[in-house]
Amino acid sequence: MxxxxxxxxxxxEIELHVCNSEETGEVRDIVHELHELYDRRIAxxxxxxxxxxxxxxxxxxxxxxxxxxxxxxxDGTYTVQKKLYELEEELGERNFVRISKSEIVNxxxxxxxxMSVTGTIKICMKNGYETFVSRRNVSKIKERLLSxxxxxxx
Numbered sequence: 001m002x003x004x005x006x007x008x009x010x011x012x013e014i015e016l017h018v019c020n021s022e023e024t025g026e027v028r029d030i031v032h033e034l035h036e037l038y039d040r041r042i043a044x045x046x047x048x049x050x051x052x053x054x055x056x057x058x059x060x061x062x063x064x065x066x067x068x069x070x071x072x073x074x075d076g077t078y079t080v081q082k083k084l085y086e087l088e089e090e091l092g093e094r095n096f097v098r099i100s101k102s103e104i105v106n107x108x109x110x111x112x113x114x115m116s117v118t119g120t121i122k123i124c125m126k127n128g129y130e131t132f133v134s135r136r137n138v139s140k141i142k143e144r145l146l147s148x149x150x151x152x153x154x
Contacts, residue, residue, distance in 0.1 A: 113145070
């Protein structure tokens with residue numbers, strides 16, 4: 001297999017071409033793997049206006065800010081062209097949980113929970129970001145995190 005990289009200013013986004021004399025199982029497998037890889041990544045724009053592809057594992061939080069949806073990543077904040085519910089579906093329930101009407105967080109990036117104020121939960125993320133669970137979602141968050149703990153302990 002020959003792999004070639006071409007960097008040129010004429011390209012506005014990444015293009016991948018798979019070429020062969022015929023369509024084979026190997027070609028189908030490669031195309032399928034490429035789709036799987038890139039379908040999981042999220043397109044965002046950083047503060048400088050650069051387009052970036054984010055891996056779901058890099059996402060700490062996604063939240064609505066006015067009419068925009070923002071992603072707080074491990075290395076910066078990005079604007080995405082999706083609605084929060086679309087992002088929530090794309091990221092999946094396995095690693096992400098809705099904590100309010102306007103925010104979802106990556107469960108794997110949670111450092112600790114502060115329940116010192118009655119009826120509320122403050123979430124402290126590993127990168128220092130802090131946010132609050134809405135009252136409507138408190139029981140759901142407790143249930144989710146307790147089920148995660150019981151799975152890890154078994």
